[in-house]
Amino acid sequence: MTSPATLTAGQVHARPEDFTVVDVRTPGEYASGHLPGAVNVPLDRIGASLPELRRAAEDKVLLLVCASGARSENAARTLAAHGVTAIGLAGGTRSWAAAGHGLDHPADGRRSVWAMERQVRLTAGALVLLGLLLALLVHPAFQLLSAAVGAGLAFSALTDTCGMALVLGRLPFNRRR
Known part of the structure; x- marks a missing residue:
């Protein structure tokens, strides 16, 4: 089985308006810092969120993000099995932050949870x-x-x-x- 397509942090940062960013980590991990504009759909909720994700993929490129890239790859495979095309962020939020790009945090002030x-x-x-x-x-x-x-x-x-x-x-x- 081939790996789903991925983009680097630099490629995504150069054209953020092209993507609907979906963070597939747990809500606690999402609260610890996520890509700007990302919505949180934990990996175990991908199947239940198929209709919304299918609609999102019609408008923009669906970009899946996790901490390192492994969970987003699994999510992309799950979506592909249901006819939804998505790509992953190579290296996940770690590579995003390592490239010097900022992470957003929830406005509600929740304490961050360990990765x-x-x-x-x-x-x-x-x-x-x-x-x-x-x-x-x-x-x-x-x-x-x-x-x-x-x-x-x-x-x-x-x-x-x-x-x-x-x-x-x-x-x-x-x-x-």
Whole structure:
């Protein structure tokens, strides 16, 4: 399967009026900083938002954005399966900010939430540590908790998906109020 088309931050910044920007990160991540004019449609809501996204793609180029480009690529594939053409921002908001372009923040003053990747690292690390401590203090079988987290991380890397991020994305601080 071929990867969806992408544009660089410089290409998008040169002609922002050509795009409808859709940020597919969680609402918490979106609140931490997003491309100017971007609307937030989390990856797990892409299917439910198909009619609106289809209409948006008729007027302008649909540009999908996430933190690094992986989730926007998944969203572009999902949309393509439903006949909606979209492109991604290569490198996501990280590349946008690294190129010196500004990020907008919600006007409602919500506190920013850690990026999903950082939340996953904290959770995985805490679970591995907990498994090891419980194995030492309670019962050796708790080593399986650490092994399960390690297996999940390896699977995540091989498939470019993250079950832990999907679960964390459902927590209240990662959802729209």
